[in-house]
Amino acid sequence: NKNNVISIVISNQWFQGGVADYGMDCYTFSLKTGKLLKLKDVCGSSNAKLTKEIKSKLVKKYGKSVFYPSSLDEISASDVNFYLKPGKKAIVHFNKYEISYGAAGDFAVKLTSKYK
16 A cells, blocks of 8 residues: 555444344554544644535535534534545545434545545
């Protein structure tokens, strides 16, 4: 890996007796240090700026009315699920129920990463 980082995405889904669910957990590590990286580490910006960008992109992509009333206020870039993709992309992912009702599904927005 020429960038010395790796993202691991663990996805799950289950079905039991008519009830189903799915989700995703993401972890991005430095291969040099073994440290679990935060979004600010891979995007090179402050948590405040990244939080504002995430919220703005969510509203632009999905509309404000789909989210729980306080869920956008509770988002912090310091504690989001994300993974890296080729082409300098950091994908911020929210599982269903995390910021909206379950039938709305999961949500994802793309940010620019400093890694190719």
